Amino acid sequence: MEMINAEFKRITTIPLQSKFLSQLDLYSANLLKMFESTTGQKGKKLKALTNNMDTDDIDAGRDLLIKGLCLYLNEDPGDLVQEFIDVDETIVEGAIEKTTMGIFTLKNTASEDDCE
Template sequence: MHVPVLMFQINAEFKRITTMPLQSRFLSQLDLFTANLLKVFEKRSGQQGKKLRDMSAMVTDDIDAGRECVIKGLCIYLNEDPDHLVQEYVEMTETHFFSAIEMTTVGIYVVKDTANSEPSDVGIVIEGVVALRDLENVALASAMLFGLFYALNMQYPTKLRYTFEVIQKIIMEVDAGELSGKAQSLKTKLHQ
């Protein structure tokens, strides 16, 4: 497996700033919080609760797929659209793919040959440009996107600000001082 140079640089810069490893900490902390997050998701009612239960039902023995479901579930729980974070492109020509990517401000893309196939590519888009590609899965791409935001001191996208706040302050435990009401409520429910 070749590690993209930018991925190495993101990990190194994050560790320089925070003294903690980005990739391994993100994945291990996400795994640590998964059971409690799923319990919190199950207690949600209404339309949002149905979406969360559907998402939770997709958590399987495949750890990468499970992590992706938890990340998307986190978006739903915080009233943010997971499609703003992860865009799937299925059976799409390269020309159409790049046209669609140009419209993306920031996010993760997943390219699949068919709806049920494994991804042929997972990457990060910033300002309509593929910044990082050939990532193994959505969880790793989420870690790298968070690391980019943090290392470059970029503002989180408005449509995903609560998701990234929870990733930063609750999951990663970085600069975890003041929390928004949504993040504080989730943190309280996770520790009940």
């Protein structure tokens, strides 16, 4: 990922990841309106997705917006967004190496020791 970010910045002088996320944040309200106005089966899927949106967690909201865009464009979100929960770093690195283009979400669940 660092190589892609570095190459994009070298060509455009703009940091790719921060620019993408800032633009996603900028258009999030409009995207949600677009999702809500969609009807039919696609609208039902989008409504179910946006009903789960947690407004307090920015990363989770971004994740849902990207998945919503995939659904809106009649694409399978699983083809673009891959989620890993409490997995070894080598597994994630292996998945990244096999992927041409994708968004990887890494989550760690809190252990009992973290809660104390």
